[in-house]
Each structure stands twice: as structure tokens, then as C-alpha cells.
Amino acid sequence: MAPQRFHEQFEHIRRSLPDVPLTMGPDESAGYFYEKGVVLVRDGEEARFVEDAVRTHFTETRGLVPDHVRRLGPQAGRTGVTRIRVGDPDGAEDTVPHALRAVRGAEDRRGRRLAGRNHVVHIAVNACPGDEPVPVARTEPANPGAAEDSYDPATAVGVLVVDTGLVHDHRSYPLLAHTTGDAQLTETDDDGVLHQYVGHGTFIAGVLAAVAPNTDITVRGTLNDAGAVLESEFGALLFEAVDRDGWPDIISLSAGTPSPDADGLIGLDGFLRELRDQRTLLVAAAGNNGSDTPFWPAAYAALPEYADCVLSVGALRADGASGACFTNHGPWVRVHAPGERLTSALTGFTTPVPYVYQHSTYDSCRFGADYPCTCRYPRHTGVLSEGRESTGGKPDQVMFDGLAQWSGTSFATPVAAGLVAARMSAYRERDPRAAAAGLLAAAGERAEVRGAQVPALRPPTWRPVAAVVPAVPA
Structure with missing residues (x-):
């Protein structure tokens, strides 16, 4: 399935x-x-x-x-x-x-x-999505919630988010008041409906800013084109992103591709070699294929020459006890963080905007999990699944009015990146790689992922979320 x-x-x-x-x-x-x-x-x-x-x-x-x-x-x-x-x-x-x-x-x-x-x-919620966003009322708090640290431009940690661009009204969301970068090229279609994955980069920036308020976040719309680009072009786009503002402390990258090749992607050789010689830490999503096949560039974390400069991140399920059904896994995934049913900004707060679901939910988890995962709930029928025997019917439309709940290793990644940045601020650490090593060394928490006990990072402001399962009619 x-x-x-x-x-x-x-x-x-x-x-x-x-x-x-x-x-x-x-x-x-x-x-x-x-x-x-x-x-x-x-x-x-x-x-x-x-x-x-x-x-x-x-x-x-x-x-x-x-x-x-x-x-x-x-x-x-x-x-x-x-x-x-x-x-x-x-x-x-x-x-x-x-x-x-x-x-x-x-x-x-x-x-x-x-x-x-x-x-x-592709962005790590693209070719095999964790799920699609679900509207959340304005009265709901962000999850993770905003940490108590305050923003200080003199000491802020520089974080580059390479993703889709920022929605036009992102500054209406308080946590993103000083976030800068590229605008999303086109947000809606001719009927005013949000394009698929619009707000992905904005959502990531919102998660990161909540976990680590003392950050200067720049979002580059490198993956604005449906979140997909050829490997032969991706390395050059990464160089372009870092060249615009200089190498940052941290790069948060929620994109990649599966490949069984054990030595990475030829198209990223040049970029990874330059990264290795910088002080920048690349925090990269492990992907959402529910597989142990390496997902690159996250899997560079398992290669000795890149172990200190790449941190690969898998996703914990909403209760934080174990791995999300969709998360990739294996020894190449260094750490797992909450990545299911997080709440952050999808749009600003100025104008409600409709969204039509692209994928249908399933009767059972597509990865074989036995908990109420996002494969099944909340129920909806999508455009791309129309006509399939298991769904049928008109695609479901919702309205977004600021916040959303979304799942994927895409969003576990800024949680981990934010925790590294928060440690840098707390310990006045100037080396992001040393901060990441210290964070992992101090992390005594574990989670069960596919039968293995793995390191887990759970922010203090993150709250476990119970899935709302619709009642079965009598």
C-alpha cells in the first residue's frame, strides 16, 4: 500500500x-x-x-x-x-x-x-508525504510552544532554511516577525485555492522559531517548484543559497531522495566537501518512506568524514513514545524528534484561504502501524486519488486561517535544528557542530523505532498529542 x-x-x-x-x-x-x-x-x-x-x-x-x-x-x-x-x-x-x-x-x-x-x-513531505496539513483554530497554541528565550540580534544563531518560500503574510505570525528570505512565488491557483505544499517553508520556520527564539532565520525558496529538482541542479542551488548570505551556523534541510548507493549523491559531492571545511551544521530530514533505505543528504551522517557536520533526523509519533509510521529509520538516522501532528503557521492571519486535499486517507496504515496515525485520520478524499476503488467521491476542501497541524520528518528536522541553536544560546557556544555533539551526548531519552531503542529529542515546550478518532456509527 x-x-x-x-x-x-x-x-x-x-x-x-x-x-x-x-x-x-x-x-x-x-x-x-x-x-x-x-x-x-x-x-x-x-x-x-x-x-x-x-x-x-x-x-x-x-x-x-x-x-x-x-x-x-x-x-x-x-x-x-x-x-x-x-x-x-x-x-x-x-x-x-x-x-x-x-x-x-x-x-x-x-x-x-x-x-x-x-x-x-524533493521536499521530504513531497514524493511520499507524511500527510497534508489540517486546519487548526487560531485559539490553539503552537506545538512546540514558544520557548522562554528572547531574541537578541547581537547573539542570535544564524539558521538557513532551504525549502519553499515564505507566504506573503508570514510576519503576521508573531514568532516569524523577524524572519527574512524569499517569498513563495505563487501561493494559489486561478480559483484562489492553495497550491500543494505552499507554506511548507513557513511552517518549518515557525517550528524552528518556537524551539529557538534567539535565531536569525532566513528562508530560501530553493524548492518552490513543487518542491522538486534534479540532483544535477541541486548542488548548485545549495551553493547559491549559502553564497547569498554566507555560510550560516545551521542549515535546516527537509529534502532529499532515497538511494541504495552507500556513498551518497554524485550531484552533492562538491557541496558536501565544502560543507565539511566550514563550521556549518547541516540538519537534514530522514524522509517519509517508512524504509531503511538511506535518504540523502541525511544519510551522510553515517559516513565517518561527514559525521560531525551532518545530523540526520527521523520523526516520533504524536505521543512521542515511538517512531511515526512514515519515518525512515536505520543506523544512518542519528536522532528522532517529534514530527507527527505538530502545530505551526501555514499562512499568516490576514485572509482565510481554501485548500483541496490531494491524497486520500486509508482504511489501515499504509506502513502497517497499529496506532491512529495520519495515514487514517482525519479522514479525507483527495484529488489525486479520485476514482480509486477505496475512496471515490468529491475531494475535500478546508479553510486555513493561520495555523495548521502537519506531520513529516520535514518538521522533526527544525525541532532538532532549533534544539541545537537553543543550546548554542544557552551555553554561548559558537560552534554548531560542538553544540550538536553536546546535545546528543546529554540526551538520555530514548524511543522505540522498529524494534530498536534510539536517541530521542523532545523539546520542553512540546506537548504529546492524542489522535482524534471519529466514532463508528452504531
Whole structure:
């Protein structure tokens, strides 16, 4: 059942990237999206080698003409990567798996991966959402609530949120009064209905500001385009985000892609190498696939050379006792924080705005959990699921009037980032990596996630939330 929402989102993301032929893999389990007929390589000698090796293999064994294998465009600046076409992208067959096999022997001899898929990197509530936002009355408090620390521009911790942009009236929400950054490009459609995932970056900033009020938060709309971008472009966009204002203390990133590759994403090699040489801490979401497949860049936290500069974050369920049904898990996830049914700002407070649900809820948890999770409650029927046997009916519409309740590792991430920033303020710690290490060392709390006891961070102002399960008619 779990891939259903993934397939629904595939169509949504494909429409947002109309000029890119996309496919999904590795099989019907639909673990990730990637560019069809193209592999990603490091520019220079490795690109020449891969191009020649794949061309020779394909012309000898698959009958392709030599021009079907060629480099596409110049080196992408500091990222140092380029794309190689390895077949006809309009053809029925995806040739990427064959191309990767053609260079596998050389990779074994050289001791490093030479080519990889050009994944679609997406916000971590996008390709496999934890859920969609639920309206919350203005009288409801934020959860996590605002910590007692006050904002001091002279000592504030600098946090960069790389996500969707800020909604136009975000400053109407008191916790975001001094948050700056990019505006959301388009908030509503022609009928005045919120686009899917509008407010994602605003919600994250609100969570972060609640946990750590003494922060200068900048939100960059790097993922405004339906929250999805090709891996080949993502590294350059991250460089652009940090170059605008300088490397911050903390980057909160609720985006990535699953990949079984054990050494990360070729498209992020350049950015991660520069990150390693800075003092910045990258706090990254573990993803919402309910899987132990590494989700990158969060999974860089498990690689020794990046262990001190990347903190990967999974999500606890609403009662905080164990992992949320949707959270990715495994030894590469360093810590878990509340990420189910959090409350923060989706819009400002100036004008109520309608939203139409894109996905339907399920009769049972799509990941097999036995608690009242967000897969099932609150009930709604979505546009992308219309016509499916298990749902049917008209899609449900709600009105947002400021606050929302939302779930995903996307939102556990700013909880963890906020706790690191709060520790920096409390201990006057200037090194965010040392603050993260100190936070983890001092965290004696644990939670049960898929049978394992794992480190857990629960902010003092966070309140456990009970799911409201509708009564069954007699």
C-alpha cells in the first residue's frame, strides 16, 4: 500500500518538470524518481571514461548509434558534475540500469562509483508525504510552544532554511516577525485555492522559531517548484543559497531522495566537501518512506568524514513514545524528534484561504502501524486519488486561517535544528557542530523505532498529542 501515494506524487512532479523525462525505480516498490536515459558523472577524466565505456558497450551489445551516448551541457560550476545521455529518452526502455552496469567493473577497480542516476530531490513531505496539513483554530497554541528565550540580534544563531518560500503574510505570525528570505512565488491557483505544499517553508520556520527564539532565520525558496529538482541542479542551488548570505551556523534541510548507493549523491559531492571545511551544521530530514533505505543528504551522517557536520533526523509519533509510521529509520538516522501532528503557521492571519486535499486517507496504515496515525485520520478524499476503488467521491476542501497541524520528518528536522541553536544560546557556544555533539551526548531519552531503542529529542515546550478518532456509527 505504501507506494500508492508515491505514484500519485509521481504524476504531480512530472507535470511540474514537463521538459524532463522521468521514471521511477528500482522496481514496482517505487523507491525514487530519476531522469530517464541520463546518468550523472563527475566532470573531467571520469566523464570521458564513462562516455566512452557506455558508448562502446551500447553500440556492441544494444545496437544504438554512437550519438545516443553523449555529454549534455558544460560542467555545472562548483558542483563538478555533468549529465551523459545513454539512450533515447523518448524510447520505451530506460537504458540507465544498463549504462550503470557497463561501468561497474571499472568502478570496482578504481574503488569509487563513477556514475549514478540523476535523482529527483524533493521536499521530504513531497514524493511520499507524511500527510497534508489540517486546519487548526487560531485559539490553539503552537506545538512546540514558544520557548522562554528572547531574541537578541547581537547573539542570535544564524539558521538557513532551504525549502519553499515564505507566504506573503508570514510576519503576521508573531514568532516569524523577524524572519527574512524569499517569498513563495505563487501561493494559489486561478480559483484562489492553495497550491500543494505552499507554506511548507513557513511552517518549518515557525517550528524552528518556537524551539529557538534567539535565531536569525532566513528562508530560501530553493524548492518552490513543487518542491522538486534534479540532483544535477541541486548542488548548485545549495551553493547559491549559502553564497547569498554566507555560510550560516545551521542549515535546516527537509529534502532529499532515497538511494541504495552507500556513498551518497554524485550531484552533492562538491557541496558536501565544502560543507565539511566550514563550521556549518547541516540538519537534514530522514524522509517519509517508512524504509531503511538511506535518504540523502541525511544519510551522510553515517559516513565517518561527514559525521560531525551532518545530523540526520527521523520523526516520533504524536505521543512521542515511538517512531511515526512514515519515518525512515536505520543506523544512518542519528536522532528522532517529534514530527507527527505538530502545530505551526501555514499562512499568516490576514485572509482565510481554501485548500483541496490531494491524497486520500486509508482504511489501515499504509506502513502497517497499529496506532491512529495520519495515514487514517482525519479522514479525507483527495484529488489525486479520485476514482480509486477505496475512496471515490468529491475531494475535500478546508479553510486555513493561520495555523495548521502537519506531520513529516520535514518538521522533526527544525525541532532538532532549533534544539541545537537553543543550546548554542544557552551555553554561548559558537560552534554548531560542538553544540550538536553536546546535545546528543546529554540526551538520555530514548524511543522505540522498529524494534530498536534510539536517541530521542523532545523539546520542553512540546506537548504529546492524542489522535482524534471519529466514532463508528452504531
